[in-house]
Amino acid sequence: MAKQETNFNWRDFKGTPGEWRVGNNFSNIITDYKTERPTYTEESYESEKKYYGGYLVCESVSKKIDAKLIAAAPQMHQLLNEFICQGMKDKPNQESVFEITAKAQQLLIDIND
Template sequence: MKQCLSNHVIERHRIAHTLGPWKIGKHSTTVVSEHQVETTNKRHDGGVNDQKYYGGSLIGESILRKENAALIAAAPDMYEVLLALAFLESDTDYDEVIERAQEIVKNIRGV
């Protein structure tokens, strides 16, 4: 998916979450990232970065509805769109941000 913000805006407002994209993992009850998850326990990650088992690094598991998993997986993209709306640099960017938001909604709904 296309990024709708400049890198300097994204970096200035980055929060300490595991980078996206997030997606539903190998097991349909999991959400994973392609990026390694940094855990609060620096000595042991509890297996969350077992990419072979999960199909990525584990963000969440035991998500019993696929609709909830799709919504959770879209969180980094939704945050990016929220930032884009909050920091629009010109009126011409508005249409691009709305298009991006519509893409995310379609992906969540599986359209």
């Protein structure tokens, strides 16, 4: 299979920005960035932040491990992007590939911990 050039990188991600994490009640995913909610007032955002521990990305996740997996999605996206970028090179940097693999392994350990 021929290698294709790609200009895609993490900055092109169209989802909710920032680090995602499991919220206060373990059934929601939050971030420090206000998510777009056309009907929200500043008071609504502050209430959400106080209750959940941040701004909602998603809620009603029934298992804590599922919430941890969803919260890791931006990191997984970034690692996959880095891995693909290395794979697209004629001579991938083996040290970078090993580093990316180690980060991915640690992320999986953290999710399952």
